[in-house]
Amino acid sequence: MNFATFDLNLLKVLDALFREGSTTRAGERLGLSQSAVSSSLTRLRHALNDPLFVRHGNRLVATDFAEGLRHTLPEELERLRSLLSPPAAFDPASAEGTFKIAASDFMAEMLMPRLGDLLDKKAPRLRAQLVDLVPYDYIESLERYDADLALIPDTELPGWISRQPLFWSPFVVVARDGNPGISGLAPGEVMPIDTFCELRHVLFSPEGNLSAMGDAALARVGRTRQVAMTVPVFSGVCRAVGGSDLIALLPVQLARKVEADYGLKVFQPPMRIDPALIIGIWHKRMDQAPMASWMRARIFELLKPLDGVA
Template sequence: MNFATLDLNLLRVLDALFREGSTVKAGARLGLSQSAVSGALSRLRHALDDPLFVRHSNRLVATDYAETLRDGLRDELERIEILLSPPGTFDPATATGAFKIAASDFMAELLMPPLGDLLNKTAPSLRAQLIDLVPHDYINSLERYGADLALIPDTELPDWANREPLFRSPFSVIARAGHPGIGATDGDTMPMETFCALPHVLFSPEGKLSAMGDDALARVGRARHVAMTMPVFSGVCRVVSESDLIALIPDQLARKVAAGFGLQVFRPPMLIAPALIVGVWHKRADRTPMAAWMRQRVFDLLKPLDQA
């Protein structure tokens, strides 16, 4: 390869292909047509003498050689962005780009509506994308899914990641209004016998049959019957609203959706430590202007949810 004749714009295309795994999505990220991205990929293959990507189902998968370029390329592009964007020059009103947030659909209710309104008013050409977390390995969402920020329960982090504590979320029990098996009044503590006797629907993207609530029950010598698992909170709330199943979900979410789904909200009968939700991102993006601005907007919207 002759570096002196290489079009450096091709490296932005390569980075977008790594992030998106699709010529269509990479084009959308860069504001290019699919044919332009395909043409750039062809020139990259010729310049680097490697296929770079092979098609697997509907996704492009990087070759072994391309994988050796992924992290270093992203680091270098972000260093160039920092180099060319002195502090104070970032202007959200004219900035363009995309910011991927990996989180559960909890954030579809609590974060994305106010974030959408904020961006529409202050940064109309920036795009926020809410994507799934990598199952069983939430931190890996930053690498495998190309997320710019992961919103997850607090956990031990690798040395390449930074974190920002955002809010603590206690848990509430939800049941459909008029549930015949519940004698407690909305807002009261649900009796332990009722909580353990009724079937539960559990939020679990991985299909696990136990969670923090089960650990809390075990500490007082009790157990519940999990009759169903759902990979999204919206599904949990829908099932509860149309059946006699109950569920244990974050309190902020329960209060937000109760009226829309026709739910009653109760305090759980056992002590459950609130979950601390944190924002996690790669250290290499600490000073990337657009990413830093977007992270702070997300943090500003989520920290008022704290119920410490």
Template sequence: MLMPRLGDLLSRKAPGIRAQLLDLVPRHHVESLERQQADLALLPDTDLPDWMMREPLFRSEYAVLARRGNPATKDLRHGERMPFDIFCSLPHVLFAPHGDLTAQSDEALAKVGRRRRVVMTVPVFSGVCRVVSESDLIGLLPLQLARKVQPVYGLDLFVPPIAIDPIQLIGVWHRKADTAPMAAWMRQQIFDILRPLDRIDLRGLAKEANP
């Protein structure tokens, strides 16, 4: 969602700049910023040390992904709320950088006495997309990303059967870099690209099931 637009922007406004996207291990982002190995990290809102600056960017709800033609979802309309029984009976692929087998959705399901079947974990979001697009597994992705990849991978999107707390994405950086002109300029370009994503929510997806 970020790098293609950022690449286009930099090629026009600052062709001499080189941007490097690093896949930081989530639990090590503080260490990477402390050593100034990265100028900016994008991550879900969390407690941070005092020397880190933060900027809220956008909130993201979750969408259920299934391949178009999945026999278990063929009678559901794109954008419809997926029934509990289908959601819990189908095998799931889970985005889990550390190999965890549970996430926020499992906590929400447990509160109503339900559980899902996680049969595979992958360390990157693109892995969820590829697995879902070529199998009968389903998965959950942040809605903004799901919207972006849906036509590329031939997916249908559904509203989850239960409310899942949205994630708040923030940008964080070292206080020492707060006033550095080039770092500040780059942060602003990135923030301007990401902030409009806050306007995408599940209400828009649900309307597509009942136009």
């Protein structure tokens, strides 16, 4: 490729093709006609000496060479935009925009009310959206611009992801006040392991898995529990426990916040369960983006007090 004569505007077309998967939709994204996008794609193919995309039905499928550009191209374009744009001070009071947070409904309870109050007072034109944290897809959602930030338990991450540790979340056992299975137990006590294993459980699992961290912890002491149902949202777990003789493991911060609302009693688990480290993750291309940086900082400040809740 002759870089001296290469038209950098073609990279914007390539990025749009990656995002949209068709020349028509890429043109709509860029404000160009379909024929103009096709012409640019032809020029790209000649310049890069690769077909870049092959047609598969109504979709364009990237070649191996093009696939290698998919993850780095948006970041490089963002760097070019930052390089060529004059720095501007971010004013939250006048800024407009939308910030998407991928998280479980744990954050609907623990974050969104306080974030809503903060935005109302300091950034009334900014909009926050809590979107579903889809298992196995939240990292890709950052790449696709479907989310600006994901709040997740700590895990291995690709190199193009930035991360910030936020708080440790231990687990506790919850049961409804009046559940005959907890007769004689005082809130805050360690639930006997026989009681824990004999009572039936509600399990939080967006995927519908029948085992989780609690089962791994029980297995280490040679015991098992009875999972009666799985629920994809924490609010559903709380409602199920509050309306039945089922019990559940919940993050302690959530249990303390909702115990009065659902008529729950909170106990310590009978076996050691390692607490989950909750982290915030985002695409490195957004490291220096003014609005995203401001929103992340505010969200992290709001979540910091959750560390140490027991």
